Amino acid sequence: MQFIDLPTSLFCARVRTVIQYKELSPEVVGPPGGLGSRAHAALDPVARVPAVKFASEELWLHESMLIALRLEEEHPARPLEPASAELRWLGRQGMAFLDSYAVSAMFDILRLADRRHTEDEVERSRERIANAYRWLEQTLPAAQFALADKMTLLDIWLGLTVALGAEFSTRTGLDLSPPRRVAELSDQALSQSSLSKVLAQLQSETQAA
Numbered sequence: 001m002q003f004i005d006l007p008t009s010l011f012c013a014r015v016r017t018v019i020q021y022k023e024l025s026p027e028v029v030g031p032p033g034g035l036g037s038r039a040h041a042a043l044d045p046v047a048r049v050p051a052v053k054f055a056s057e058e059l060w061l062h063e064s065m066l067i068a069l070r071l072e073e074e075h076p077a078r079p080l081e082p083a084s085a086e087l088r089w090l091g092r093q094g095m096a097f098l099d100s101y102a103v104s105a106m107f108d109i110l111r112l113a114d115r116r117h118t119e120d121e122v123e124r125s126r127e128r129i130a131n132a133y134r135w136l137e138q139t140l141p142a143a144q145f146a147l148a149d150k151m152t153l154l155d156i157w158l159g160l161t162v163a164l165g166a167e168f169s170t171r172t173g174l175d176l177s178p179p180r181r182v183a184e185l186s187d188q189a190l191s192q193s194s195l196s197k198v199l200a201q202l203q204s205e206t207q208a209a
């Protein structure tokens, strides 16, 4: 398997966590010539990261969530999804909500901070983050991790999203912190060695960039 990875990317960090947790050894390549460059597009026409390609296949698979699900399917040892279909789909919905609402609104907030903006624009983004967190807070079962007594993909998404929110809070002065149980779950996830190592690496690479 080939993995196009970028050390400063939150989305790549998710894939790196799954790879570390499952003890996989892909051939890791940076985007050749830099992200979105011609050389990168010659290797993978979409020229975005993360992307993975399996030996004997032509497809460069994109989207961190799809990549995580494919790795789960290909490498079921050390599972990162619950056995119950209902919980599995709850977890996937949680990951999709975090991406579509919380993470995208966090990046919107960061972009807004760089230009003239209205309070309403910021509030709308904060409301999208709050809605995603509220849904999780109200829907997740009472368990040690988000869905079970061990780490799942949703915990990886949750931990890295809350960490991103904390970093953007520092940069913008806005409070982007989650409600209590989501915060506890994220702390729990971030204390797992595979995730804490990846987060530390992501933070040091982002600072250096």
Ligand SMILES: N[C@@H](CCC(=O)N[C@@H](CS)C(=O)NCC(=O)O)C(=O)O
Binding pocket: 008, 009, 010, 011, 035, 036, 047, 048, 049, 050, 062, 063, 064, 065
């Ligand atoms: N939804 C995608 C987001 C991936 C993404 O935004 N990647 C950025 C780097 S962090 C990228 O490739 N940007 C290049 C571009 O937009 O041309 C995922 O979950 O993988």
